[in-house]
Amino acid sequence: MAFVFFAYFAVVSIVAGILTVALKNPVQCGLALLALLLHVSGLFVMLNAEFLWAVQVIVYAGAILVLYLFVLMLLNLKTDDRYFHAKAPYLLAPAVIGLAYLLFLLVRSPFGGSRGDASPAAILLNGDAHAIGIKMFSDYLLQFEIIGVFLTGAIVGAIVLAKTPKSIETRRDA
Amino acid sequence: MIPLSAYVAVSAVLFATGLLGVLIRRNFIIVLMSVEIMLNAATINLVAFSHYLEAMQGQIVALFIIAIAAGEAAIGLAIIIVVFRGKISTNVDEMNLLKW
Numbered sequence A: 001m002a003f004v005f006f007a008y009f010a011v012v013s014i015v016a017g018i019l020t021v022a023l024k025n026p027v028q029c030g031l032a033l034l035a036l037l038l039h040v041s042g043l044f045v046m047l048n049a050e051f052l053w054a055v056q057v058i059v060y061a062g063a064i065l066v067l068y069l070f071v072l073m074l075l076n077l078k079t080d081d082r083y084f085h086a087k088a089p090y091l092l093a094p095a096v097i098g099l100a101y102l103l104f105l106l107v108r109s110p111f112g113g114s115r116g117d118a119s120p121a122a123i124l125l126n127g128d129a130h131a132i133g134i135k136m137f138s139d140y141l142l143q144f145e146i147i148g149v150f151l152t153g154a155i156v157g158a159i160v161l162a163k164t165p166k167s168i169e170t171r172r173d174a
Numbered sequence B: 001m002i003p004l005s006a007y008v009a010v011s012a013v014l015f016a017t018g019l020l021g022v023l024i025r026r027n028f029i030i031v032l033m034s035v036e037i038m039l040n041a042a043t044i045n046l047v048a049f050s051h052y053l054e055a056m057q058g059q060i061v062a063l064f065i066i067a068i069a070a071g072e073a074a075i076g077l078a079i080i081i082v083v084f085r086g087k088i089s090t091n092v093d094e095m096n097l098l099k100w
Helices: A002-022 A026-046 A050-075 A088-108 A120-126 A128-136 A141-162 A168-173 B004-024 B028-052 B057-087
Strands: none
Touching (some): A002 A026, A002 B004, A026 B004, A026 B028, A050 A128, A050 B028, A088 B004, A120 A128, A141 B057, B004 B028, B028 B057
């Protein structure tokens, strides 16, 4: 049963990713990206990461994608006839061959390693959000604060960039 | 039980798709969307290893990746708006002000 769900989420997310790259209309690309994000969040549930599932749906599908669609609607783009780069056919074959070799290597490798202390049973005891919270606010507190400063800087930078600049005449008068 | 290499394979395919999108698309907004695909592929990888190695660190870093992606989307779209205001184009081939 788990395999059926995994196959569904994996296949749909890959198809949605390809559609995001290949579709012509930017708005349709955005909707394909929405399908990709939701199915990736399904993969997170398969991996016992419920908190990340919620964050993925709220932040990615809810906030970031709406931002993209907002800008697409705001700019009112016309779709070009040539929406691929001129050198695209030359890149396609190397990409497919490289990916096939990479998959060949990945499927053969055993991926062993030392186990940590967060076994599925230990996480299920208090829930995934509890486990992440304990770790985040003890070992990763400094990184958490840095992310906060980074997001503040990003928001201020975005506002400064997108503000309508004053014309040169009015600036000279002031 | 799904093997770890299955998740890593999905992540590799998604990453290759995103990389190809960055290389071949001409619309800057779609290029940014392809970057989001690549970030999602990295997140799948981290969460899968976090689950199979029974360690929490992968999920923490995945949360940081989502925060970074939010900042990157905000800044990237602001840059698109600035460029579009000046040149009425989102074609990456025509953005060459900083080229030389």
